[in-house]
Amino acid sequence: MTATREIVTDKRDQFAFHDDIAYLRETKRGLTRATVEEISAFKEEPDWMLQYRLRAYEHFLKRPIPTWTDGLDKINFDNIVYYRKPSEREEKSWDDVPDQIKATFEKLGIPEAERKFLAGVGAQYDSEVVYHSVKEELSKLGVVFMGTDQALKEYPDIFRKYFGTVVPAEDNKFSALNAAVWSGGSFVYVPKGIEVPLPLQAYFRINGENTGQFERTLIVVDEGAKVHYIEGCTAPIYATESLHVAVVEVVALPRSKVRYTTIQNWSNDVYNLVTKRAHAYENSTVEWIDANTGSRKTVKFPAIYLRGEGATADIISVAVAGKGQHQDTGAKAVHLAPNTRSRIVSKSVSKDGGRASYRGHLKVSPGATNVVASVRCDALMLDDISRSDTYPYIDIQEDDTSMTHEATVGKVSAEQVFYLMSRGLTENEATNLIVQGFLEVFTKELPMEYAIEFNRLVKLEMEGSLG
């Protein structure tokens, strides 16, 4: 009995912690032109980046808060610290990482993970990459994996060539905010023809009440190269709002293959507003594998612009919305070239009054002939105080597109629960198992360690309603 109870024990405390770090430098609360200048000066950035930030800041001021999703007007932009620097310089090896920060990562299990299979770690602690190691063999292959700030200094040419080209600052209000105050994030460059044998991983977390995280990730995969990038995050739980506004840009050059996996488990006070977009060139493949279980509100629609002939897009989006949460997630596939293919699979679970919304955009532009596209979204509602929405936008401007879209919404079937209970499972366990099965399309795409962690997260989420 104790063994079976174990799986629904609330272990969230393990992931919810807050160390008293002595922040060495931070900006004043609120966002002004001076804040932006200050951040750029801290980082000793080239002038073009400062100008870019300032343009983005002006645009951020001009754009209204989006009203197509609710609650964003509750964000108090004046009550946020836009930049914090936890340590003076980027650390090259684990030994150099300050003990206090190391202890935090210890709880997250990073060193262990590294020992097992890490190809490299970019660990974001607040607004700066503090720990970074790339296995020697990868360095030899010419693979660059480092903090975005460092990359701006060390690889200025390739950085400038691609930065902001996939997600322009002017794309939306929050991409403008990120462009103005961005800090940290990962930079990956995989040279021509190189296949990175192991996933690159970046563990990061928010620490510090009201700390905004504005990380910026840029992944450039050159012709014929292949990489899998994984990000997962946990965050301490605080009562006041936190804001996470990230931008992820992926450039998949011809014949390359990129997979980007996310497990998002921010604490339930975080507004998680992320713009993720990839450009897929000729015969490349881009895959977003995206799960959202945490945060108060997530607004994130991983997008793939199929720009080159023969490109393939694959998006798996999973959301679990519990009490007080709204997961406004989905996917976008924009076909701009002939013979491109896309597949979108979305699974959402809502419970305890949570709200899960799928918002999708599938577009076939004039000239994108012979497109094949499919969208599948399924929603599971565990009780009748929760809510599930589906808002798919399908826009076809060619005459030979083959597009299908299917969506269903349902509840856990009583027959299935009864069957499992007749095999000796409790009702909780049966429901848990059914939910895990429902989400398996996502889980099976994960490396084993992550699959285990994700299933554990789902159990934690289920705990509240079923315990």
Place this chain on the structure above:
Amino acid sequence: MTVEPSTAPVARPRPARRAPTDLPFRFADRGLAEALATERAEPDWLRAERIAAFEAFERLPIEPNQLYTTYLDLRNAELATARPYVRTATAPNAIASTKLPEGVAGLIDLREDGVAGLVLEPAAVAAGVILETFGAALARDPDGLRTELEGGAGLPDDDKLAALARGFWSQGVRLHIPAGVRLERPIVMRWSVGVADRALIGRTRISVGDGAEVSIVEELGPSGVIPADAGQALLASTLEVTIGRDARLEIASLQELPPNAIALQYRHAEIGEGATLRWALAQLGSRLVRSRVDNRLAGDRSSVEQVEIVFGGEDQLFDLTSYTRHVGRDTTGNLLSKGALMDKARSFMKGMIVIERSAIGTDSFLGEFGMNLSKHTRSVAIPSLEIDQPDCRRAAHSSSVGPIDEAQLFYLESRGIPPDEARKFIVLGFLEPVVARVPLADARDRLRQRLEEKWDAGTGAGVTAAA
């Protein structure tokens, strides 16, 4: 995205200064509302009703739904100088001479300038069926009409175009089927427009008593012979329906307005316990159609079946919204929209199914299917769901856009049917579900003929060449 160089000459100059959502007409002001009331010597409550509606009209946005705001383009409408007639014949001038067409139980025939005919078969009159204009109702049953109209009853308070009809109607039609009365033959409601710069604004109220059964054929067509270069004309109309317990109503609408017509349609149905409503809506004519259908499944076990087809050519634009709200228990909604587009036609099919918390046992399906027959068409489908009650029999939607199915084509060709004929069969077959549901044989045959003519006149040839 890159901007394509404009090598092709611009087909038709547009009034460039107008935003896509700006209303194309200017006549709807307080003065007109007053003038209409004065001309008709309307009682104070009705005058106040018109003024209240005008004020709502002024206040409301053209598209209240955040989901759809970017999918609205009224620029094809050029009605700057259009006006409705203030003075119209509100009673038919020659009732006695109007003959009932074969197979029809009643007929009302309306044009921009008045009522062209109104007849009801004696048996229906004897059974207590009432078919009258608002003008006649005001004389015969002023209190009854007041109850039905006052406070904007039967119309939503968030819809600008519904407010337009409420404030500025020049023609009103009232149909009442008493409880238990079953009419075997349909009632025809004919609306004709096309005179340049003329607007016809009408309301239709239909009440079907408990256990009653009736079918209605709505014919929207040209008022006389319209010159090819005629300026634009407007039809703005409502259909406000209440269906009593266990009643049945079938409504078939054949929209064959002339190419210079702009149609703004609003339809609302309140469906009572055990009642059934079936819509068959065919959209063929007009230059621009903006339509909204609201189905409210209020009563337990109520059901709605809605089938809508669009067959577009040239530069026609169809902006079709459908809301279905499940409120009662064990309600059924079955909604199917199909669009076949030629030339530069565009269609926007925006569907929303809402399952309220009270709607246990709902069975709901929404399907939106498109066939783009030319490279310059655009078909947008937004089949949305908002679900608060998971305990349903079915909650699903599906959508697809594809070219003519090669397998079907091959099959027909293998049976000795020439390719051109085969394509025609497949497209007309795709649209047949609505044709088959028109309750009047003559109307059914005419619709088939019109579809075929449109295929032949349109890009039937172009499609052949492209495929």
